[in-house]
Amino acid sequence: MNTRNDRLADLLRRFLDNNCTRQELLELLEMIEQFPDSENLRHVMREQWHAISDAEGIPHAHAKLENLLRASRTATKERGAERTEKRSETTGERWWKQRPARRFAAAAAIALILVSITYLFFKPDTSIPKQALSAYNSQNDIAPGSERAILTLADGTAISLNSKRIGTLAQQGSMQIIKLDSGQLAYYPAGDDEGQGEIAYNTLTTPRGGQFKVTLPDGTKVWLNAASTLRYPAAFTGKERKVSLTGEAYFEVASQPLSSGGAEGGKERMPFIVLVNGMEIEVLGTHFNVMAYEDENTIQTTLLEGSVSVIPTAALSGRVSGEAKLLRPGQQARLTNPEKAGSRGANEIRIIGDIDTRQIIAWKEGYFQFDHTDLPTVMRRLARWYDVEVVYEDIDSIPNQYFGGRVPRNLPLSKLLSVLQQNEVRFRIRGRQLIILK
Structure with a gap:
């Protein structure tokens, strides 16, 4: 039995039932702030959210969450005040100087939890509350x-x-x-x-x-x-199938014999090659996603089924040394975008394991899905899908915000922004500009 999980589940259940005492709410914030396993945390959250939404219905659950968000902010401020009063009894003034961001970690975590519970874990056919969708004038909206x-x-x-x-x-x-x-x-x-x-x-x-x-x-x-x-x-003719890509695409590659005159069931297959900026991807028959936008920091190849090999283009030309790397399902190959790498170039491919492939191909299934995704990355995705220019009113004052959630891509921009705005980032639509307010 996992005592930590049980205690967290109990506090979350009391929190969502609006039965938390002040001390229990502070304890919950502390646990969220220090919880070692974010995936396990989301699992516990999901179980408790389903429990109240199934029992009481989504609208009632949303009403609870609105009240709880306000309560959590108040409790977090009180918690910060308590720590300030006790600083002379522990480590004194030095604690805040060393770790200033920790004062706001719990507030950010609980806000993210409430937004994530509402929009990441609701059932796909659940409608978003009307009050959340009326944040903007529909006449100033973008389809x-x-x-x-x-x-x-x-x-x-x-x-x-x-x-x-x-x-x-x-x-x-x-x-x-x-x-x-x-x-x-x-x-x-x-x-x-x-x-x-x-x-x-x-x-x-x-x-x-x-x-x-x-x-x-x-x-x-x-x-x-x-x-x-x-x-x-x-x-496609010859001994290989070769395509080139900029941007992002999901491939389901058909297996094809190397020669139509070969024996049926022969092992030789015509390789399928995808060329992107700085990387070559070779497969025989598989499912994978390639993200190679010029304005992103990395080029990413994520494997869902089968196997692929990846190699830097510079290694193929002999300009640098390097070998092809083989991906297994659930792995992702990352290469620094040559457009972002400067004069040194980008030649080293890193392999990342245990990728949430559902998040990678969410766009194909009709969703935006974020998992601790920073604000600039979120804005780049919105800019491409809604064809808008993102303008930061004061980029130096923009907080280091991270987003988690799953939202349908078929929402008008204003409705999607009303979801994101619950994470304390404010927006305005002006023509085809999306302005992030300071």
Whole structure:
């Protein structure tokens, strides 16, 4: 039996039932501040949230949380005052000088807990409270992104995929390009001729505020996130399948024999290679996510199924030494973005284990999901999806805020901001600008 977990669960249950004494609330804040295992903490929180929401219904639970947030702030201030009064009995003035941020750790933690419980652990079909959604004038709102993209053919012809037009859009060599009833793009053979002429490259581009899905000529499925570009041949020939990506995409790679004339069930498969800025990713048949935006600090490849190998582009060219690294499911390869690395470049790939893959592909499933994500990172994601410019009114006064939660991507911007604003960051929408207030 885990005594710490049991005590935390008991305090959380009393907290959510509004039965905490003042001392119990202070004890709860202390436990949250010092809890060693954040994943275990979230598990205990989730159990207690489900207990009250299932028993009393979501609206009643939300009303409780609003009152508790106010109470927790008051208690935290009292706790800070108590520590100040007792400083001469312990370590004196020096305690605050060494650890000033600790005064606010509990307040930030409990605010994050309340927001996280409400928006990370509610059931997917649960609606957000009306009072939380009325924080902004709907006339000054910005709609979420949608299925939008531009397909550029080998001859430079650009085809907008925003319209509802369904059916054959064009032919490239031996392949027909078809927009399906589902709205996605797909490539199908036009006839028996496989076409061994010059390779025709197509480019699929999603704007800010857009996303799209395409099935490539080999059957590989690709989900393209906002502000991303995928370049690929209209037909895969030779001994490898190679595409290039900027932005973010999720791949479900189809396994393909190296040669159509090979024996059925042969082991040789045509490798699938993704080129991004500074990294090459090689797979045979697998599910993985690549995030390679120019404005992010790292390029990330996250494996969900199968196996992939990754290697810095500089190592392939011989400019630096380096070997390919193999990923296992649940691992992520990180490379410093060459655009951010300065003159020294970015050549070392780090492998990170135990990645929450649900968070990585939340965008594909229609959600924003954050887990101790800093404010600038959150704002970059919102800027790409809502096609807005983020402006900091006074960047030096912006607190070091971290966010945790799972919010649908189909919300208007104002409604999503009303969720984030509960973490004591204030916003204003002006035209297509998102202003973070000081």
